[in-house]
Amino acid sequence: MNALTTIDFNQHVIVRLPSKNYKIVELKPNTSVSLGKFGAFEVNDIIGYPFGLTFEIYYDGEEVSSDENRDSKPKNKIPIGKVRLLSQEIKDVNNDKDDGQSEPPLSIKEKSVSLELSSIDSSATNQNLVNMGSKAQELTVEEIEKMKQESLSSKEIIDKIIKSHKSFHNKTVYSQEKYVNRKKQKFAKYFTVEYLSSSNLLQFLIDKGDIQRVLDMSQESMGMLLNLANIQSEGNYLCMDETGGLLVYFLLERMFGGDNESKSKGKVIVIHENEHANLDLLKFANYSEKFIKEHVHTISLLDFFEPPTLQEIQSRFTPLPKEEARALKGGKKNSYYRKLRWYNTQLQILELTGEFLYDGLVMATTLHLPTLVPKLAEKIHGSRPIVCYGQFKETLLELAHTLYSDLRFLAPSILETRCRPYQSIRGKLHPLMTMKGGGGYLMWCHRVIPAPEPVSENATAADSSEKLAEHGAKKQKI
Amino acid sequence: MSTNCFSGYKDLIKEGDLTLIWVSRDNIKPVRMHSEEVFNTRYGSFPHKDIIGKPYGSQIAIRTKGSNKFAFVHVLQPTPELWTLSLPHRTQIVYTPDSSYIMQRLNCSPHSRVIEAGTGSGSFSHAFARSVGHLFSFEFHHIRYEQALEEFKEHGLIDDNVTITHRDVCQGGFLIKKGDTTSYEFGNNETAASLNANVVFLDLPAPWDAIPHLDSVIAVDEKVGLCCFSPCIEQVDKTLDVLEKYGWTDVEMVEIQGRQYESRRQMVRSLNDALERLRDIKRHKLQGVERRKRMFNNTIDSNDEKVGKRNEDGVPLTEKAKFNPFGKGSRIKEGDSNYKWKEVTKVEAEIKSHTSYLTFAFKVVNRSRDDEKVNEILRSMEK
Structure with a gap:
């Protein structure tokens, strides 16, 4: 398999999570990888797929907890699920890179409203929406935790959360979409496996x-x-x-x-x-x-x-002929090869400098x-x-x-160069409301070889020093 | 002619080499070395034979005959970034802040097989060619195609890793077949080139017409990256629609803002010096007033030494204030070592405030794995 394009054993890969966080994972055969609240999966299940795909972790009731019969950490209580490729349309909703600060797509109504919202009423405006804080949600934190323990799919959990939300129907469809996306970042169980490029690192x-x-x-x-x-x-x-x-x-x-x-x-x-x-x-x-x-x-x-100079190096160590070195025994042999390594490093220094x-x-x-x-x-x-x-x-x-x-x-x-990301949704294109500052600066120049000043017959010493000053001034300007 | 002037590193400047002669920041000239020829500037003439044989990077200095002035240039080995600065513009070009970002984001390396449409002035083509495995460039304008082909040949790109094809990709797609106007050299039984591209760069007015044609030429077993380079936001909007329709995901549009700064110096002028200077002026004024008083009260005595210099009418002159910490009234050169300076940066007088929007998207065509192969590997590991 081509490890540059395909997920392969014993390589480090980047895993992108619904929370938009990155994780570096080493893919050891016959082991599992835990992604914390996003679930856990078997390494063997994703080997052989090309990079760039998104997998969904799902549970069908037969799975084992990862601490049984596994050599993973004993504290790991995350159940290992099965994986399947996430279908394209569900993934797209989550490709919206904005952090929930921007409006949802205009075209929501023309497109299909996302699955979770298809059977829910919405309001044209937020006129009747009263901020009730956490009172709006009838489910308690404990109840939600319990659902997570039961390994319900993210869709089931989110459906329940929506049904238990008292003023959900008073939200606009845009706001509902945003809400669902936020919940997905919390409860969704999917991940994307990417090549560990320099940018990803x-x-x-x-x-x-x-x-x-x-x-x-x-x-x-x-x-x-x-x-x-x-x-x-x-x-x-x-x-x-x-x-x-x-x-x-x-x-x-x-x-x-x-x-x-x-x-x-x-x-x-x-x-x-x-x-x-x-x-x-x-x-x-x-x-x-x-x-x-x-x-x-x-x-x-x-x-x-x-x-160091070659003499200095050789005064401290001279390699033996190969047969003699091979004939050395025990501790002597070890110390000889240690010194030989030192010797070779020193020779390399000479070469590099x-x-x-x-x-x-x-x-x-x-x-x-x-x-x-x-x-x-x-x-x-x-x-x-x-x-x-x-x-x-x-x-x-x-x-x-x-x-x-x-x-x-x-x-x-x-x-200086700065990248400004946009909310990339049709009809709703605008720069993101916040972005990372910083990014540093670069100094760029070329190494050149100054020429000795050309002498001409009638140039006097005073004249040439004056010209040199001019030379310097010119350099400042360009 | 056939070796790539842009990749690899040369030590000495040789007869026939393409060099870039740096006269000043905005005057960099591509010059091929021919021992009988002369490179002329308004400062003087530089015979090629004085350049050939010197190491790359050498400063070449002359004294101009008439005025005996000192003049110099630097002779450099071309790089794509310097080429971009020196370029004969056939079209609007992609500058280094954009091109370098696109290459990095699409993870360009010797492993990359790149489609570029259109070729334009060939600025980005040179940067791609330096860093990637193979570049397939497409240009729909026939004259520009001919010019670019000629240039790429001269630069040794065609013999190395660049293929250029005359094509309107929006109409005709990206397949390169025998009989097409292309630099591609077909093998004996080959009827169509295998592009197998994993990086695509579209600098076209209507990328949405080209995107549907990509499926037949991109790599199927790996993630393919795409960047559309469009100056207008309406183009981006239309592009997003088509990208979604054709299964491209992870779509994101960004803008790159590049800035260049001049290193300058500003004189450090302290409050104390400013006060002292005012005091000095005031003192001299008072002195002058007193002198004048004396002059009018007493009979003018030309021997009165206290009065000092007088003008033609016999009126005594007030001496100019002496304390002048900032060199007022004289022209001070920035950085003059008689004064104190603060190092500062100044942004260029004119900045490229907008080049284009960069729309990135990715696609994996074959979203499956060979289960049998994976099992085979697992079995072989058990042994």
């Missing part, structure tokens, strides 16, 4: 409230970073990533599309400020360990700027950029882009000013 982290960790990044800023940095499968990129691997994942997904079999040779060299690189988020990636080892190298700032010039520099770090970027840029080839993501415009501004006065950088610019 970012959305997951944002939903989880990890805004600080992801430095307030947005999908649109990261998309623009990838394009401005001209990321390609065969490129070798220098990267600093303070998000724990999210930026690296964005790079890898654009370069290789999640394909472990990719023949492309591109590499991401992650420079880290701590002793060890933090690429935690790559644990969700579906790349093999071998693939990551081949395409992602890490090196500390210190090793990058002050690499040698004469080699990189194809781009991409940054998402809160280290002081005006001191960092000019130093890292020494290792960037001419004509290659440098793109820095920053949560705040001011830090990038300071960087841009520093780079302006350095002739090795062409046209530093500060860019």
Whole structure:
């Protein structure tokens, strides 16, 4: 099966819930996945379907509670249901991405009114609707909880809730629709399985409230970073990533599309400020360990700027010929191979910090950029882009000013991009009433190689220094 | 001619290379290197032979003959984003904030097989071609098709991963068959190209006429993403209707707002300095008044040193105020190191306040699984 397009065993996937929350799930064979109040399902039941489908969890009275005969957590009392594909029309109602703040579709009456409302009276206006608060609902919280325990389908629960709502018939049909959608978000038992794309991973982290960790990044800023940095499968990129691997994942997904079999040779060299690189988020990636080892190298700032010399490395360790190494026994053998690993890492550092010039520099770090970027840029080839993501415009501004006065950088610019989502319903198109703020900024420039000033026969020293000043001024303007 | 100038990385500038010569932000010129030729600007002439052999990114400097001025350009390897800035506009183009968002949202990677209609100026085509597995571009305007085909050939895109077809997709759909006006090269027994697209981008005035034709060319066993690029909200409205009819879901329309900022400096002018300057002016005024008083009360004594300079009529001049912390009256260059500055950003003078609405939708054609295959996998795992 193609794990890039099809739900497959032993991969991480994103599960979208009716509450619009995201969940990352690992699909282990013969296990179940609990989605809390939205139910639980067997992994085997969804394997083999393409990504992007929505499944409904349903119960027909024969199901077992997930804590019986299962190796899942003992506290898990969520009954495991069966799954079926959610039919298209029901799904559409819930595709309305707005958070209940906007009006329902104008065309409701022309379309079929949603199933739950088909047999219910409605009012033309809300003239007779009196706000009774929770008194309008005759069902108690306990009664609703009991229905949930009994694993009634969401439709049955919602039907009962509507019937027990005293002033429901006084609501307009639009308001009723909104009410039903809100209840669905609470009681519906369906989920959508999506490929764990870089954007989905970012959305997951944002939903989880990890805004600080992801430095307030947005999908649109990261998309623009990838394009401005001209990321390609065969490129070798220098990267600093303070998000724990999210930026690296964005790079890898654009370069290789999640394909472990990719023949492309591109590499991401992650420079880290701590002793060890933090690429935690790559644990969700579906790349093999071998693939990551081949395409992602890490090196500390210190090793990058002050690499050891070959003599220093060899004075501490010299590998033995293979036969001799194989002949080593027990503890000696272990310690030999540990030292050999160290030796190979050191040689790799030499290789990464040698004469080699990189194809781009991409940054998402809160280290002081005006001191960092000019130093890292020494290792960037001419004509290659440098793109820095920053949560705040001011830090990038300071960087841009520093780079302006350095002739090795062409046209530093500060860019911002924001996505404004709309309520996407016919006849009711308008921007959403609220959206997430933030999204950060980008500094984009190209590494260039300044030319020595050309000498002409009659140019005096004073003349040429004056021209240099002019040169600087010109650079400021463009 | 055949290698793709836009993908891969080049070290040295070579004879025959397509380069982008950066004169200024709004003057970037595509130039192919020929050792006998010369690149002319109003600042002077740059012989190609002085450029060839240097590394990409090199600044090339000359002294102009007549005025002996210093002039320079930068020679860059083309990228789709720089190309977008330098582009000969055949039509309104898709700019980087929009194109990069669309590519990210539709998860573009080497795994993507993309349909683009219409080709237009080919700006977005270059960005797609850089990042995706294959691009099928459609253009209904015959002259623009010819121009784009020629350009794509020159850029090495056709030999790499781009197919361009002359077609009104609203009328004729997306199937590419033998005998069509297309750059597609058919195999021996091949009569129609297999598009199998999983990404679709429609930049058409009437996308609703094209959407029904998509079913026969999109991938059936995976989720397919679609983006319609329409400037008017009425177009979006009509598109939504058709998307629903043809089974596209997760429909969402968004707008992208891109902004670019200039890095500038503003002089820091303190209250104390402003007060001190006023005090200084006041002091000088008083001095002047006293001097004049003395001048009229006493007989004018040219040796009176206290009076100081006089004008032609013998009236003593008041010295100008000396304390001038903000350089008033003289032209101060932004950033002059004799003054204190605050770094600030300024948004571009003219912004692209609306490009187009982006309507996204997704479709899975084959919504089933091969149960037998799944069972087989499960059995093989039990072993």
